[in-house]
Amino acid sequence: MSFIAFLATAIMLAITPGPGIAYVVARTVAGGRSEGMASCLGTAVGGLFHVAAAALGLSLLIARSAMLFSVVKYIGAAYLVYLGIRLLLRKDEALAVGRVASHGARRAFREGILVEALNVKTALFFLAFLPQFVAPGQSLIPQLAMLGSICVTLNTLVDVGAVLAASRLLESGAARAARARMLTRTSGVVMLGLGGYLAFARRVGAV
Numbered sequence: 001m002s003f004i005a006f007l008a009t010a011i012m013l014a015i016t017p018g019p020g021i022a023y024v025v026a027r028t029v030a031g032g033r034s035e036g037m038a039s040c041l042g043t044a045v046g047g048l049f050h051v052a053a054a055a056l057g058l059s060l061l062i063a064r065s066a067m068l069f070s071v072v073k074y075i076g077a078a079y080l081v082y083l084g085i086r087l088l089l090r091k092d093e094a095l096a097v098g099r100v101a102s103h104g105a106r107r108a109f110r111e112g113i114l115v116e117a118l119n120v121k122t123a124l125f126f127l128a129f130l131p132q133f134v135a136p137g138q139s140l141i142p143q144l145a146m147l148g149s150i151c152v153t154l155n156t157l158v159d160v161g162a163v164l165a166a167s168r169l170l171e172s173g174a175a176r177a178a179r180a181r182m183l184t185r186t187s188g189v190v191m192l193g194l195g196g197y198l199a200f201a202r203r204v205g206a207v
Contacts, residue, residue: 006133006147014154021162023115027108028166036163038105042112044156049117051148054126059140069131076128083125084192126151 020043028036061069103111116122126148134143 002133002135007150009129010151010154014151014158020116020155020159023112024159024163025166027112028163031104031108033163034105035103035108036166037160038108039112040156040159040163042109042114043116043159044112044152046113046116046119047122047152047155048149049113050119050122050126051130051145051152053123054130054148055141055144058127058131058144072127073131076131079124079128080132081192084189088189088192 024036024039024043027039058069058072061072129151130144130147133147134140
């Protein structure tokens with residue numbers, strides 16, 4: 001049940017329009033499908049960097065103090081609630097696609113890695129999100145690595161879809177804005193519910 005909740009939330013967050021989609025679409029507009037796909041691969045590698053950092057950091061944390069790790073999980077649940085509120089309060093706006101120059105697929109790949117690896121919000125999200133779904137009594141690093149890799153895979157699949165449909169994503173229209181608004185609001189509700197549920201559930205069985 002915990003994995004189903006994780007998967008549902010991860011999928012909802014992956015399809016919510018955000019800076020990552022805007023970046024790969026901008027790359028596609030600048031240099032075509034090859035640069036767009038290269039940027040998707042780059043952001044995936046950058047995302048795996050955060051997965052590795054979170055897995056190693058959290059495993060060291062729990063090795064030092066199981067109680068401190070539980071505190072991190074409570075803080076993480078509160079952070080998820082905060083993200084949910086932010087999503088619900090976010091003003092309606094079109095997906096912003098900045099102008100970037102075409103520099104080739106190889107550079108798009110490298111820049112994609114840097115853009116994602118240096119994204120502090122991604123690091124905070126993994127630290128808050130992944131610990132909520134680890135199973136007590138099992139090795140921590142493999143669990144965090146698997147969950148994080150699933151998140152990165154889902155995000156990358158959505159980014160690839162955005163690249164393939166870049167021309168449609170760039171079209172302005174009320175229908176696209178309405179879909180983006182619905183996804184954002186739904187994600188906000190999911191994050192609020194998940195954060196509240198996890199904060200309450202940890203009273204019964206914290207790792």
